[in-house]
Amino acid sequence: MAKYQYQTEVGQLLHLMTHSLYSNTDIFLRELISNANDALDKFNYLHLTNEKFKEEKWEPKIVIKIDKEDNSLSVIDNGIGMNEQDLIENLGTIAKSGTKAFLEQLQKNKEQKIDSNLIGQFGVGFYSVFMVSNHVEVITKKAGEEKAYKFVSDGSGEFEVNEVIKESHGTVVYIKLKDDAKEYLEPFKIREIVKKYSNHIPYKIYMKYQEETTKDGKTQKEEKSELINDATALWTLPKSQIKEKEYIEFYKTTWGDFEEPLTWIHTIAEGSIEYKTLFYIPKKAPFDIFRADFTPGVKLYIKRTFITDKEKELLPLYLRFVRGIIDSEDLPLNVSREILQENKILANIKQASIKKILNTIKKLPKEKFDIFVNEYNKLIKEGIYTDHLNKELLLEIVRYKTTAHNDYTSLDEYIEREKEKKDRKKEIYYIIGENEDVLRNSPLLESFKKNDLEVLLMTDKELDEVVTPSIGEYKGWKLVDISLNEAPLNEEEKKELEKLESEYSALVTKFKDILGENVKDVKVTNRLVESPSCVVPNNSDPMASMRHLFIQMGQEPKIEYILELNAKSDLIKKLKNIKDEKILEESAWVLLDSARIAEGLEPIKRDKFSKIVTSLLSKAL
């Protein structure tokens, strides 16, 4: 007999599962059937491809056995099974990434009901059985191996694994039901749960139970066996035969989500290549999509036989939130990983699938589309950068905040609003920063506001810095970073600026002398309305558009900045007439360094900055 300690995280999870009131305990059965389904998938593949197993007469099935006298329920499959090491690794530890984060979230609602959506997102799977039981045994034998093992646990800190005798490969999960879980001894209850959650998995589910019959005044017990699901492999059915509810339950069972999907896309392609695909978009982004070790969501089948769910690029990486099945009629069953990656048929299916998925997203009704944007906008941006074939389509989907209103806008809506304006250049203006509020108050927007020009506010800074310059043009409209370019001027404004330039030429020359090498240039500008000064990178510097990235990494990019003075601000107006050299010098530094600080840059006179400000202040008072 060997006793083991659960990994700490599992212990915590079990504690939470058994001590929290959980609203829907039915799902333990769905989780166990889902595991049995996966085990059958895996053996099915071996059976078809591996010489060792080809001869075996095998009929895949799941049996749910009710034993009223014993107060127990067993879920039995003849799938791949587990060996000793599998048992310890799979049931004694949580291999999945992000478990810690999950547990922290759970700890927060400790006293409350566990949020079922949270569990769904993280998939606690097997452990949900401890909601209905204090004694669970898993008796299992791995296909192709001699020994069988039994795992026993009461859902507390320890479990046991012992060697036992079992004839054939597969797994029995034996569940002694808690007193308040006796409802699962009723055949109608099991029938109902299986119909609801697992009707369309590809394997048959039987229920075995005893029925009491009365004959000539004597009660007898009769053993019954009943097929309780349709076992159709939902994705292979014609669309017209599938109800909405069935699509939803199939999704929930197969991907362990507790929430309905946002939408799904079912395709049965006949013609030069034959395949079936069924894709779902979850309502909530899977918790690990921004982790390098995310779990892939698409399963590959060949002629209804499961091949793999480990392949990360059946769809492009930016669509890693999509859950689904690709089932091809034209691939050989013994396809290897290398072949998978280079296979032309799969590449075709992939391209067709991307188009279908993106077009479906594009046409989502407003309410659903908004949910999509909140969850997945960043991934669409990733796509714009990486998927050149579908760039146009992705640019129709992506959304940005805007100065026109408080919601998101599409590029098409931007163009629609702006194109009617008089003398409007075909340019889409944008500004990138970390925070929407800061951006909305940026001095760089002042002249755009004044001229009634809409500007997009991009707040996924790291991503936008890289992605947006790569867009170039959209439907003939050029994307222009306003921090690199001045607002376009009308004739009147041009004249006005020329006038200001000559008026201020003495002050500008003076400032250039004072600031020397620390600025690329000094200019009077029309881009500011309220602020007295700003710094802008010299836009002929190729590094300029990447500068936010460097600043964020704590590095000062070697970019030359231009100091711009707002000729309309009172301060600058007054400065024009100041003769006192000391005041001019101090003002030049304050105007440069405070503008640098506003841009997130180091002030040049870091050590003297406050001294200079104080000195100026005392003169003013």
Ligand code: ADP
């Ligand atoms: P998940 O199914 O989400 O991976 P579970 O906790 O439900 O998480 O199961 C953990 C692992 O235990 C599974 O991934 C699988 O490898 C193994 N397992 C569970 N049930 C079975 C079964 N009936 N047959 C074979 N392996 C199983």
